[in-house]
Amino acid sequence: MNRSRVWVTGVGAVSAAGLDAATTLKGFAQGLRQPSTSLPFASDLHCTTFQAPANLPCPASWAHPSRTLQLAGLAVREALADAGLTGFAPGIRVGVCMGTTVASQLNSLPFYDSYRRTGKPSLQPVYDFLGANLSRAIAERLDLQGPRMTVVNACSSGTDALGVAASWLRAGLCDAAIVGGADELNQVPLAGFWSLGVMSSEPCTPFDDNRCGLNLGEGAGVIVLESYDHANARGVKPTIELAGFGAGCDAHHLTAPHPQGRGLRSAIQAALAQADITAEQVAFVNAHGTATLDNDRVEGAVLESIFGNCFPFLSTKGYTGHTLGAAGGLEAVFTVLGLRERWIPASTGFSTQAHDIPIAPVRETTPVDGNYAMSTSLAFGGNNAAALFRRCA
């Protein structure tokens, strides 16, 4: 039975690199990066971030104070349109699995400031928060029945969400799934990552010898997954599948990755094993590549030990910043686009081989000719995930 195979039929992406996938690809082809030096809120911080447009095109049904939900809505609608789906037939079960960081927290500074001063703040931020569970909000707006989950695994949430939805589809719990991640640029995690000493004030330089930290970004990346039966029944012949997924924990430290990247290694190997391929068959890797000293060193070493030292790889965080819960979703979309279009952009921000990393990402737009591509994610808390996509035609 074809239930074991999980098909990608649509993608949607919004970030500083573009309001949709097509715009993003145009920018990628030019190596265009658009960092911001000013912040959309009052702050004592002076740092580079990557921001989507302040005003997001948003139909009334998706309007909500949560910018994270608005970003998600944009990418969801694009992914459904890309899949040629205007809706689902009655009785079809559609899962929704989304990763996020910001939308999960009651962290409104104005609310808390008012609480400290008066003890009786307006409860509107609380109501807004209660209405913004990402997967629930998406399922309600699209009137979907099926399993749902909002994953809060920090930086690997979007990739982990892909793995969950693939498992649901294979188990027959749903016929299709809307999957990915979304996060807005928010002052609270900005202050948090700054305090951890892992943020660069300048535009980030993933895998570079002079790298000195990440830039936060915002956005949403969404993929439509379908069972073969569901796609076939509506006359669609999908060409990209989610062929493998792996995840593993470092079990090491709350904020630092395992020095030998053992969790990432096991995630990558599990994904390759599930797809039943060898590392040589992978045409390119979209790495996590945050531009922190630790991540890039650890990830670079693991990638080299598995894929060798002359395989194409890149970090797209030079274009989007680190979008936290959205990163896994966006980078899955970029990986699928790379397979579809048969090229990957330059790993923007990189210029000098790092003395502590045995490999270097692609410096220019690079054609890719194979049928498999992988996206990797490493998260605070020690979660690691790898998603492997296969092109069939």
Add this chain to the structure above:
Amino acid sequence: MNRTLDEVKSDLKRLLVENLCLEDVNPQDITDDMNLFGEEGLGLDSLDGVEIVVLLQRQYGLDVKEMQTGKDVFRCINTLAPYVLANAAE
């Protein structure tokens, strides 16, 4: 800053114990030359390191950026206290 070196040393020891939740440690037990980081010594880790950076910024007005360049400064109380004394904001 109107503190002596010895006073700064004992201030720092108290600051570390209280703010890093080292409940099983008495400030007096931290010797001046004991390694603060790593398993031999007080056993602090990288998260404690960045927390100390913020504590010193709040307590003494020490510039965060400068702190990140000087790992030797953090090795023990004997290296940290003189640095704080010399650079604390008035």
Add this chain to the structure above:
Amino acid sequence: MTSASEDMLPPVSVLGFGAVTALGRDVQSLATLLGRPRASPSDSSRRVSDEWLADARVGRALRRAGRFPRMAVLAAMDAWDAAGAAGQDVATDRVGVVVATGLGPHDRTFKFLDGILDCGDNSASPTDFSHSVHNAAAAYITEILGWRGRSCTVTDFTAAFEQAVLLAQVWLAEGACDRVVVGAVEELGEVLLGVLPRLLGDASNRTDVAAGEGACFLTLGPATLAGFAHLNATAQRDQVDVLVMDEPALPSFEVQAASLPLPARQAVTFSPHFGHMATSSAFQTLGGLLCLHTGHILGQRISHMHDVRLIEPAVAPASLDSVQVYKRSSMSESHSLFLTRPGS
């Protein structure tokens, strides 16, 4: 009677369970405590006393951890210990973890915000930040217990525990893990308690709701292994011996028939004991497990409640075989977990 073969996924075995709640950490004495009448309704919250949070085995490892990860680690450790040698006999990379929470470590989040408001957003505490994220509990669990398999933290305001159990079943069924330690954790905090009366007051005229906190974890494995009960989030049944649900539930209104709880021989709640939480069904599941384990109907009877349909004969202790843990999210949405006595 709907047959088990129509369930979407096979059941899993509960190999062990552990909890840290307002009633303490010792699940053995919990059954006795849950058999007693409800606590005074004038209590506004069910707090976990600090005495339950100390453990010399993990004291140093948890030194920076606030109550949220601390409760989760202790409950997960207890659930793993309770699984015994046979239950624990797997490689560390074959143990998965799923943590469900509605509100996450909100108390620590507000502490982080204190730093931003008092000292500026360029001078906030990295320790508070890294502990204010929902996945801090799972991070501590995997680090302290040394588990290197999959880990997922999930959040929803009503159904997170049910989603977590479903994921655990899926992982076990597809062979991604050989064991899954799944649980829920919620914490109380000053801000939450401060706004809760106004929040509930706006929704209804309820003032008798006690908010709770705690952590409750289960060690799950394949149903072929002997355990305390079988658990299934996908089961289809016509009736059960015992119905367990929150009380009071959402304000009474017309509920769609498909969303009603099943007819049951007895209906109970553990809300007065544990308090209300977003992931309360984890604690109702704990109560249900103890009913099956002891063969006694524990908790507070809720026969009077709207939508509870009692059927005859009332269950006799010796034949207590099935429990529905029912959670209603809205008029049209409810979730159920089914516990059955192995071999029944």
